[in-house]
Amino acid sequence: MITAAVPERENYLNNAYGIKSWLLTRDHKRIGLLYLFTVTLFFFLGGAFATMIRIELLTPQGNFVSSETYNKLFTMHGVAMIFFFLIPAIPATLGNFFLPMMIGARDLAFPRINLLSWYLLVIGGLFSLFAMLAGGVDTGWTFYTPYSTTYSNSWVIATALGIFISGFSSILTGLNFIVTVHRMRAPGMTWMRMPLFVWSHYATALIQVLGTPVVAVTIILLFCERVFHIGIFDPTLGGDPVLFQHMFWFYSHPAVYIMILPAMGIVSELVSVFSRKPVFGYQFVAYASMAIAVLGFLVWGHHLFVSTQSVYAALVFSFLSYFVAIPSAIKVFNWTATLYKGSISFATPMLYAFGFIGLFTIGGLTGLFVAALGFDVHVTDTYFVVAHFHYIMVGGTIMAYLGGLHYWWPKITGRMYPEGWAKLSALIIFLGFNLTFFPQFILGYLGMPRRYHVYPDEFQVLHVLSTAGASVLAVGYLMPMIYFIWSLRYGKVASANPWGATGLEWQTPSPPPVHNFDVTPIVTHDAYDYSTVIGQEVEVG
């Protein structure tokens, strides 16, 4: 408890009060918190839809909701989670908050545009939320034509416009990051001294700026087709429905890397700090992020192997897909090698990082499965694919996001979270996750298609296991929600650098002052040089 006698040091949280000081703020840290609040709402909304899906799938019959409702549930689960949680989650919250601090900057390059990005996400979110409340949308988050343009009687336009608007939020955030990294690095912060979190956000920002306009164009065409029937995708008007899939995945495959690259950035930080060693092969890990960003644009056709795409196109896309696997493998091997002769702490963020590496390994390896043409023909559009991408997005991105939140929580709030509860939550989430999604690999290989409201009896055992896992997972996700809020008042007061980390964000008080640093830092060491923060060197092992 803070005693009344000592006036509290001014920081970004107590320098101004009132609703206006938040809604009109240009402080990247406050905007980061606005995002945190927003994406958390969408996470629990998407989670509520997932809960209803898992309850319905407990039995083979459709007896909890109707088919119309079920189709809307999985669509809205996907829309809420992908466009309003996973894409903004790490870059717009932790990236917004820490990218400027990690390179020693006072703020992002364009603070007003940063605030505008948040408003765009909120407006886009409200559009989609309106669509959900008004009756929902049933096309699947992929909006495949001609179902979405001609046959669906649900709120396609409102949902799509919401995604269109929130896309500009993503583009502007990316733009802000690129300019900030180029122009605002502190003296001495060379490219090869940048923390890997910054490298991965830089790579992510490139995808956001180059990829998102394509989905904006696609949505405009979808809108024109549905409203004016101009005949781009509708075969009865001479259009090609598969063209939509090409355009959609040209963005939406790289979008997967918008979700996973920032997560990899967090894990690089965590593995280094809690091993007290520089990330093994720093340069390779940094360049791997860039390689993933570039190669990610060349593989969209692997979503179309059975779509009537030509055999030769399928061959090329399968071949190129394997190239993306290599930089991802390089990262996993380097993280593992970082542990060698380290000083490993089992603090909660590190447990989440271990969880990430394990689940991302399984998600990535099963990605090699689905890139193999003959295998993919059997499992595409089945639960195998559902399991694969949840291992990447939930097992990967959300594990890393939670790890990052725990790691930076003391810096953001000035309070420590309760370590025991947090360790328990990491364990529960890891176990619950595997119980939820591992059975889905088997379900998919057995032939259970995605997006099925009613299913044959023989799949029930595996679905029951999956639902059981989902309830464990739900408990795991609610725990941090509760103890994070609890810690705001009752958590131990955090020091400036509780983990002994090297990042510039730890060289300023917790919570940071409004302008981040009282004196502009001058960087004289590589990232992760722990001799600058820890006493003398000892030979370990």
Added chain:
Amino acid sequence: MGKFPLFPEQASTFAPDVDHLTYFLLAVAVFFTVLIFCSIFYLAIRYRRRSDGELPHVPHGGLALEIVWSVIPFGITMVMFTWGASVFFNESRPPNNAMPLYVVAKQWMWKIEHMEGQREINELHIPLGRAVRLTMASEDVIHSFYVPAFRVKQDVVPGKYSTIWFQPTKPGKYHLFCAEFCGTRHSGMIGWVYVMQPRDYQNWLSGGAPAGTLAESGEKLFTDLACSNCHKADGTGRCPSLEGLFGKTVQLANGAKIVADEPYIRESILHPAAKIVAGYLPVMPTFQGLVTEDGVLQLIEYIKSLGPKPIVGGGGALGK
């Protein structure tokens, strides 16, 4: 099969091919998962922090290691690519003697048409051991024809034909699913594939009371739609004669040449202006909206029956 199978039944020639590929992929995945998990467990415990002030000595990075763990995985993935591609190539090339069948997908049912005139809904009867080639059309949205026991799947896209083939190897009753989300009752768009002994299949074929073969239905439609007014058999009509057309190369007015296959004939019925035969005027009206996808298939079968001998599994098959 026990009550809790981990692999679906193998009921086509592709099934063992795909499963062998799966065993290989699984072996690689298990190896690397165990490698990573064990390394992390071992290293994390072996090098756990013993005192707070501990600062590890930093070993040098290793270029050799980076190369090793890039090149070896790359080599393994190229095996995956080649193996997967070879299975896929076989799946894309139906043998010439495959038995042709037609499938029309619509919200939310599968309609199957046999050459002999039998029609089925949400059921497909086929003889054991005989390669079967399906030519598929959709009346509305995208569907996907999926038989897990055969390990095959192919989207059925409105506005074009797609093809799929398989050779059943085990008699029985297998799931047919629609794998591409197609609207409210997507999960109800399911059926059964019955693989029968050839003799049983012959009995089944003769058991029904069809309205005539597919080609006969097509001939009736040809007359009803008054196609024969212009497409006169002796070539004196305003439009080209269709005698012996199927499989032949056609000279178009724009100088191009095209083989008269199923997609070409379908297009000529629904979008007649798209490709005009040299020497004729674009006078034919579109029949879009007047003739269903089933009807188009019947017309194609009728045109095939006008000779020469039908080519099956050639031409358009690769461009699936």
